[in-house]
Amino acid sequence: MREVFVEYLSECMEKHLPGRDISYRAFGLSIYSYTFMITQTKHYEQGWFNYERALSGFIQNASKIFSL
Known part of the structure; x- marks a missing residue:
């Protein structure tokens, strides 16, 4: 599936x-x-990782890249 995606x-x-x-x-x-990585890390209690911030940052960065 990874290869197709x-x-x-x-x-x-x-x-x-x-x-x-x-x-x-x-x-x-x-x-x-x-x-x-961010979807897998969501399932673990990681003090250093904020899932919502990582996902939000990813979406914001991708939006900037695609609008260049």
Whole structure:
């Protein structure tokens, strides 16, 4: 499933963010990895990790990246 998701996300970003000097596949994998990490960490009591802040920050940062 990870491979299908990363491939789909990579193709979407390349289509909607053409001409960027990035590896769309690596960026897609980074997004997948971070999303996976924050969802998994939510299930553990971690004093150093704030799930809501991490998710909110991720969404804000992604919005800024995609609007460039």
